[in-house]
Amino acid sequence: MITRLTIENLSLSRGERVLFDALSFAVSAGEAVALTGRNGAGKTSLLRAVAGFIRPAAGRIAFEGAAGELEPEDARAAGLHLLGHQDGLKPGRTAGEELRFQALWAGGDEASIAEAVKALQLEPLLGLEVRKLSAGQRRRTALARLIAAPRPLWLLDEPLAPLDADRRAGLGLLMERHLADGGLILAAVHDLLPIPARAIEIGGGA
Amino acid sequence: MRSLGVLYRRELGMAWGRGGGPLLACAFFACIAALLPLAIGPSPERLAAVASGSAWLALALSSLLSLERLFERDFEDGALDLIALGPASLETVSAVKCLAQWTANGLPLSIMAPVVATALGAPLSLAVITFATALIGGLGFAFVGGTGAALALGARRGGVLVAVVVLPLLAPPVIFGAGAIEAYAAGMGWQAGFAFLAAYCLAAMGLSPFAMAAAVRNALS
Amino acid sequence: MFGLANPQRFMDATRRLPAVLGVVAGLLLAAGVWLSFTAPPDYQQGETVRIMFIHVPAAWMSLFVYVCLGGSAFFGVVFRHALADAAARAAAPLGAGFTALALATGSLWGRPMWGTWWVNDARLVSVLILFLFYLGYMALQASIDDEQKAARASGVLALVGLVNVPIVHFSVNWWNSLHQDASVFRIGGPTISWPILAPLLVMALGYTVLFLALWIVRIRTEVTRRRALSLALKAAGAA
Numbered sequence: 001m002i003t004r005l006t007i008e009n010l011s012l013s014r015g016e017r018v019l020f021d022a023l024s025f026a027v028s029a030g031e032a033v034a035l036t037g038r039n040g041a042g043k044t045s046l047l048r049a050v051a052g053f054i055r056p057a058a059g060r061i062a063f064e065g066a067a068g069e070l071e072p073e074d075a076r077a078a079g080l081h082l083l084g085h086q087d088g089l090k091p092g093r094t095a096g097e098e099l100r101f102q103a104l105w106a107g108g109d110e111a112s113i114a115e116a117v118k119a120l121q122l123e124p125l126l127g128l129e130v131r132k133l134s135a136g137q138r139r140r141t142a143l144a145r146l147i148a149a150p151r152p153l154w155l156l157d158e159p160l161a162p163l164d165a166d167r168r169a170g171l172g173l174l175m176e177r178h179l180a181d182g183g184l185i186l187a188a189v190h191d192l193l194p195i196p197a198r199a200i201e202i203g204g205g206a
Numbered sequence: 207m208r209s210l211g212v213l214y215r216r217e218l219g220m221a222w223g224r225g226g227g228p229l230l231a232c233a234f235f236a237c238i239a240a241l242l243p244l245a246i247g248p249s250p251e252r253l254a255a256v257a258s259g260s261a262w263l264a265l266a267l268s269s270l271l272s273l274e275r276l277f278e279r280d281f282e283d284g285a286l287d288l289i290a291l292g293p294a295s296l297e298t299v300s301a302v303k304c305l306a307q308w309t310a311n312g313l314p315l316s317i318m319a320p321v322v323a324t325a326l327g328a329p330l331s332l333a334v335i336t337f338a339t340a341l342i343g344g345l346g347f348a349f350v351g352g353t354g355a356a357l358a359l360g361a362r363r364g365g366v367l368v369a370v371v372v373l374p375l376l377a378p379p380v381i382f383g384a385g386a387i388e389a390y391a392a393g394m395g396w397q398a399g400f401a402f403l404a405a406y407c408l409a410a411m412g413l414s415p416f417a418m419a420a421a422v423r424n425a426l427s
Numbered sequence: 428m429f430g431l432a433n434p435q436r437f438m439d440a441t442r443r444l445p446a447v448l449g450v451v452a453g454l455l456l457a458a459g460v461w462l463s464f465t466a467p468p469d470y471q472q473g474e475t476v477r478i479m480f481i482h483v484p485a486a487w488m489s490l491f492v493y494v495c496l497g498g499s500a501f502f503g504v505v506f507r508h509a510l511a512d513a514a515a516r517a518a519a520p521l522g523a524g525f526t527a528l529a530l531a532t533g534s535l536w537g538r539p540m541w542g543t544w545w546v547n548d549a550r551l552v553s554v555l556i557l558f559l560f561y562l563g564y565m566a567l568q569a570s571i572d573d574e575q576k577a578a579r580a581s582g583v584l585a586l587v588g589l590v591n592v593p594i595v596h597f598s599v600n601w602w603n604s605l606h607q608d609a610s611v612f613r614i615g616g617p618t619i620s621w622p623i624l625a626p627l628l629v630m631a632l633g634y635t636v637l638f639l640a641l642w643i644v645r646i647r648t649e650v651t652r653r654r655a656l657s658l659a660l661k662a663a664g665a666a
Contacts, residue, residue, distance in 0.1 A: 086284030361570040378598035
């Protein structure tokens, strides 16, 4: 699976506005990169471009595996998680149902779901409807799919925002374990990540 | 295949979940049928003449009612991102969503259709063909309507817009479906209308997933 | 940024074209109107047959413009050509206008000929559905805020319509044959005489050239509008 993400000379624009130009960097297995920059600089757009939703105006996004470069569609369909501002949880369904769907859809199984429930201490939430959960609890339920369906590249958009200090430390442990297993993390952040990460600043000006 | 089953069950669960989508669509169907005699007058002959056709029109409108949120709810809460990054192409995902929509809404509505038509005064002998055309037509409604719902993603005034975009496209199935029933009632060959209806729905199933996937990709970008 | 290279070439190439086409269209339409009024009155319909010279070309145009719209949408969606998006967007109100003209004149013609403003004849119904489809296209375009997304979404709709317009036409014909109604008048019969055909063709040509002139003006306006928007955004960014 994905062992390296390479971004070469990437430019992104939204409508008429150029977000950034000629951005190049790489993320290797076991490495975490924190994207910083002011609001509207294009951090979220960069994550969505890596996930394949936004077509770059110029430049290249490449995924490499152990055996050389991967087809971008295959790499995206099975190799990455995108966790955006929204949790993707249906208010009318229970946290358990939603976690099961998200995990099974992304390629997880019952054992990995049980593991995720334990790692994020979701047991008491599973029977509750998502509408009853707090923002932090929803975020934890959404984060669970990172564990429940193991994929090497994590694209995280402000993953810490609704979490309290204890949960942030807990997430830090999960991230460290993911990196130790050869995972890659690319996160857009305002606050510092709870783990050592290389910082890359996006977008000097508009 | 297994993951498609997971998606299909989720869609069904959401359709049948709180708010009772199918029941609501059936209730809407019944409301139109109740208002119709008030609008046309209670004369049984006049009502019987339009019963099957009206049932079909009401069916088209009721199918549309529940379609509007088919993609919108997943788009709004970010679940569409997750679904797009799954093992199946967006074309397949769209087709599965429409099939689930048909099972959850089209099936109950096509069971309602002969009941409504008979209540309006259509002869009981038309019940079977009314059910059959409604069942197949519902499949076409789901796929064509799903295309409208996908195109209207991110638009203001989604609901009315879906109706304006989709209703002109529903002319062929309404014509073929109601035509087949009418021909059957008149003792003429109903097979032609029925075959055209089936052909339309097959073509819609084959082509509209591509339009839906293109529309969803556009909305996500 | 929109790829300005191609629009620029288009703008240079079409600078004088609308004026030239406008003059040609004016001459053709004037000749068409003159021919229409010198054509002999129909032995059955009398003077009212002259509405046909406005009506029939408009009905042709409603389909022709849709083909132009669908073709542009195809290039816009498949090749992501910015100018094609602009062309599709520019064609829609013109097509809706011709379709509305066809419907209105058809109705005016129907009053003396059929004794009613509207007959549910196959041709009328399918033109009406086409008109509604134009409206849906414009409504979709207008209700998505992001312009590029609006262009793509309405482009996909135009392609869906391109597949559906013939199916709708066929189904409405089938429906009409099911409800065969003898009172419906059919144009011309097997042959149309030359004095009737000549103004019809001249008018149709005049309509086509007029459409091309208006279309090009509208595309040029659209390209200019986008440039102005782009400059305004740049100025806002620099401030």
